[in-house]
Amino acid sequence: xxxxxxxxxxxxxxxxxxxxxxxxxxxxxxxxxxxxxxxxxxxxxxxxxxxxxxxxxxxxxxxxxxxxxxxxxxxxxxxxxxxxxxxxxxxxxxxxxxxxxxxxxxxxxxxxxxxxxxxxxxxx
Numbered sequence: 001x002x003x004x005x006x007x008x009x010x011x012x013x014x015x016x017x018x019x020x021x022x023x024x025x026x027x028x029x030x031x032x033x034x035x036x037x038x039x040x041x042x043x044x045x046x047x048x049x050x051x052x053x054x055x056x057x058x059x060x061x062x063x064x065x066x067x068x069x070x071x072x073x074x075x076x077x078x079x080x081x082x083x084x085x086x087x088x089x090x091x092x093x094x095x096x097x098x099x100x101x102x103x104x105x106x107x108x109x110x111x112x113x114x115x116x117x118x119x120x121x122x123x124x
Contacts, residue, residue, distance in 0.1 A: 003029040007048035007078075009039060009065075012056045015083065015106045019052060022113050036065035043075040050120055054106070055084045059091040063098040070099035079120040083109050 006028040010016030023030045028049075033042040036058075043051065051069065055062050066082065069075045082100035084091040086107050095103045101120050109116065 003027055004049040005029050005031060005046060007031050007033055007042060007046055007051045008053075009033040009036065009051070009062070010054035010056070010083075011058070011062075012054055015109060016054055018110055019054075019083075019113075022110055023052070026114060026117070036062045039065040040068050040072050040075055043069055043072075043078055048078060050117060051078050051080045053080060053082050053100070055082050055088075055091045055095050057085075059084075059088075059094040063094040066095070066098035066100060081109075081116055081120050 006023050008016070008020055008023065008030055010019065020030050020032065031046050033039055053062060053066060066080055069078060069080065080100040081102045081104060082095035083104055083106050084095055086105045092103055102116055104116055
């Protein structure tokens with residue numbers, strides 16, 4: 001049996017490295033995207049089941065890349081979980097506008113990752 005693939009985009013070491021480890025613990029094969037500017041290309045190449053993106057301190061750049069993922073026919077079906085810092089209304093608004101299926105604060109993502117993955121992967 002093959003492992004489901006999660007594509008992970010992060011610039012902040014925490015929570016990025018913790019997410020990578022947690023996804024692997026949950027049985028996912030994890031590929032790290034080389035950067036926001038290569039996100040669509042990475043999605044086309046890797047064909048992930050889910051994309052987990054840390055919005056971090058640069059919501060404009062990362063959310064622009066997420067918007068491109070949503071607008072590209074070959075990648076528009078990939079569910080996106082956007083991770084934002086707490087108390088960051090600008091990042092939350094940008095993540096929602098980019099089409100992320102779930103927007104989650106980074107202080108709760110690790111504890112509830114299985115539930116967030118189930119919710120993101122549920123068929124609409």
